[in-house]
Structure formats: structure tokens, C-alpha cells
Amino acid sequence: MRICRFNDNRVGLVEGNEIVDVTGVLDHLGAVNWPYPRGDAFIAALPDLLPEMRKLGDTGKRFRVADVQLLSPVAQPGKIIAAPVNYKLHLEEARADVGIHFGSQVKTIEECGLFLKATSSMIGAGEAVISDRRDRRIDHEIELCFVIGAKARHVKEDNALEYIAGFMIGLDMTIRGPEERSFRKSRDTFTVFGPWLVTPDEFGDPSTVDFELKIAGKTRQKANTRDLIFDCKKLIAYASEAYTLEPGDVVMTGTPAGVAPVEPGDILNCRIEGIGEMNVAVRAA
Incomplete structure (x- = not known):
């Protein structure tokens, strides 16, 4: 459904x-x-x-x-949990591009753990990302996201997928700079969820899912979830060791290589196999 x-x-x-x-x-x-x-x-x-x-x-x-x-398909998430540098090629590009790392050491997900995004940054596919810092680079990051459906703590990977209520496309918009991730990624409109929630029975196995982001018909990011360092099962187990997961919490699984700047007027065409696609506008303040 x-x-x-x-x-x-x-x-x-x-x-x-x-x-x-x-x-x-x-x-x-x-x-x-x-x-x-x-x-x-x-x-x-x-x-x-x-x-x-x-x-x-x-x-x-x-x-x-x-x-x-x-x-946004989920109206009131208690937490938005995000996985940094969860694709090997993105880890490599982040370490190689000073425009991404700003002179700081880019740690692996095992080293830096997860981070939280402000729920006030959330919008839906029919709303627009606001680019309000012309002095900073703002990048797109497409991600497979899932919504927690039941209270969970200390979950084992073997049955972790049982706690998922559904899947959706996510955009983790990012302003580059020296500040902490949660600050730079929690600006208003910087978390886009949509276009709808697909229940697990219809979505199927999240471990081998193709996805792609295009702007003006040109592919920016293209990958498969088989390349995740921490897959969906491991992310639930890992997160639930630190937090009590509750219905409505969203987990963003991480973005692959290909992150790049956006400009006002861009339309981000985001597609994930088993979900569909959404077109998200970028606008000036």
C-alpha cells in the first residue's frame, strides 16, 4: 500500500x-x-x-x-536519525573534496556513529527547499528512508525489519562548512520526505534497491543499497542500542557518491525503485 x-x-x-x-x-x-x-x-x-x-x-x-x-508522509516524527558517510565511494569523495570536508577529518560511520536532524527541517515533496545562504555551497543528498512502526530497543539484526512501517525517498540537504553535521543539515526545508509511504509488503527487500537523482535530465547520483556500509537491519540494531525507537521515527540510510551543489531554480528529480519518484524545487529565500 x-x-x-x-x-x-x-x-x-x-x-x-x-x-x-x-x-x-x-x-x-x-x-x-x-x-x-x-x-x-x-x-x-x-x-x-x-x-x-x-x-x-x-x-x-x-x-x-x-x-x-x-x-511529508510522516507528520510528527519524534526523531530523524541519519547515517553519515554510509557508502564507501561517498566516504572517498568527501575525503578528497575540500569543499565537502572543510579541512576536517572525515571519519567512517563506525567512528562517528549516527546523528540527529531537527524535525523542524522537514518538508514534503510538494514543498520547496529554500537556498538562503548564497555565500555557502548547498548540496543534494538522496537517501532511502524508512519509518519505525513499533517501539524498539536493543533490536537484533535478525528481526530488525519487522519494526519498519514503510519506506520513502529522502533528501538530506546539506550546507557545507566547518560546523557540526546536525547544525548544517537541520536548516528549515533541508529534510525532504516523500512522495508517499510504501508499506513493507509492497516495497519488498530493501537490500538491493536502485536509486537515482537527476537535475535537468543529468544524473548526479546513482547507486544501489547493496553498497551500504550499514544496511537497514544494522542501522536499526545500531540506533536502537543508543535510542529507544518509537513509531514515527525516521531513519535516513545515507547518501552515495555524487553529491553536488544546487542552485535556485533547480528541480531535483529523485527516484527509488519500489517507491517511485518525486520532483523537488529549490528556491531562493
Whole structure:
């Protein structure tokens, strides 16, 4: 199943080039009071909501995908967890390009661990990345991302994939400079998720997935998840050793070689096998 959030926080099922509005499924979410539980209530309830969405899909109002604004499929992640230099070729290019490393030592993922991005940096495919520092280089980084569906701590790799609610495309936009990663990558609009959430039964095995980013028809990044240093299973096990993972948390698996600057006016065409594609605009402030 492909689930999207669109327009004014409507919920939809994606069927080909159409979206079926199933927002009525939100009536099945229980009422909560302050202090609100951590995480995303919709993702936490997703297993129970899926049958209701299928029923509503038979009669829901239909929209063309091209006619709606796609928001981030997950609305309230408690954490956005990112994996730095998780492809060998990207590690090599980062070490070789002073425009990326700014004179600092680029450590391996084993040496530097994971990092967190601010949830306030999150947008959807129908929104735009804002380039507001003309004095700095801003790069694109396409990544396979997944959403945690159940509370998890000290997970073993053998059953780690059972904790995934779905997969989506991610853009980890990055402003180059000497500051820490989480600061440079957490600017407003610098985390793009979309275009929709694909449930694991439809997405399949995440270990051998092709993906590509193009600008103006020219390939910038192209890789396969088989080249990950820490694959999805290992990332869940590794992250859950440090953090309690909760429904709605997003894990960004890392970007391959080919990172390069973007400019206002660029359209980033991002495609991941098993998910589809999204086109994300870059605009000046």
C-alpha cells in the first residue's frame, strides 16, 4: 500500500496517477490528552488503520497526483536519525573534496556513529527547499528512508525489519562548512520526505534497491543499497542500542557518491525503485 499526506493534512491512498481520499480513517484514532504520547499516533496505529483505509478506498474522492500538494508522509516524527558517510565511494569523495570536508577529518560511520536532524527541517515533496545562504555551497543528498512502526530497543539484526512501517525517498540537504553535521543539515526545508509511504509488503527487500537523482535530465547520483556500509537491519540494531525507537521515527540510510551543489531554480528529480519518484524545487529565500 502507498499512503500519502496531501493538501490540508488529508490522508490518501496512491493508485497509479490518482490519490483516493481516505481521511475519514482518522476518526479511528483514539482521543489523547496532554501530555501527549511521544511519536506519531497515525504511524503507531497503522496496522489497525490499514483495513479501514482499504474500505474507504472503494468510495473515496479521487484526485490526480499532479493536482495536489504532497506533504511529508510522516507528520510528527519524534526523531530523524541519519547515517553519515554510509557508502564507501561517498566516504572517498568527501575525503578528497575540500569543499565537502572543510579541512576536517572525515571519519567512517563506525567512528562517528549516527546523528540527529531537527524535525523542524522537514518538508514534503510538494514543498520547496529554500537556498538562503548564497555565500555557502548547498548540496543534494538522496537517501532511502524508512519509518519505525513499533517501539524498539536493543533490536537484533535478525528481526530488525519487522519494526519498519514503510519506506520513502529522502533528501538530506546539506550546507557545507566547518560546523557540526546536525547544525548544517537541520536548516528549515533541508529534510525532504516523500512522495508517499510504501508499506513493507509492497516495497519488498530493501537490500538491493536502485536509486537515482537527476537535475535537468543529468544524473548526479546513482547507486544501489547493496553498497551500504550499514544496511537497514544494522542501522536499526545500531540506533536502537543508543535510542529507544518509537513509531514515527525516521531513519535516513545515507547518501552515495555524487553529491553536488544546487542552485535556485533547480528541480531535483529523485527516484527509488519500489517507491517511485518525486520532483523537488529549490528556491531562493
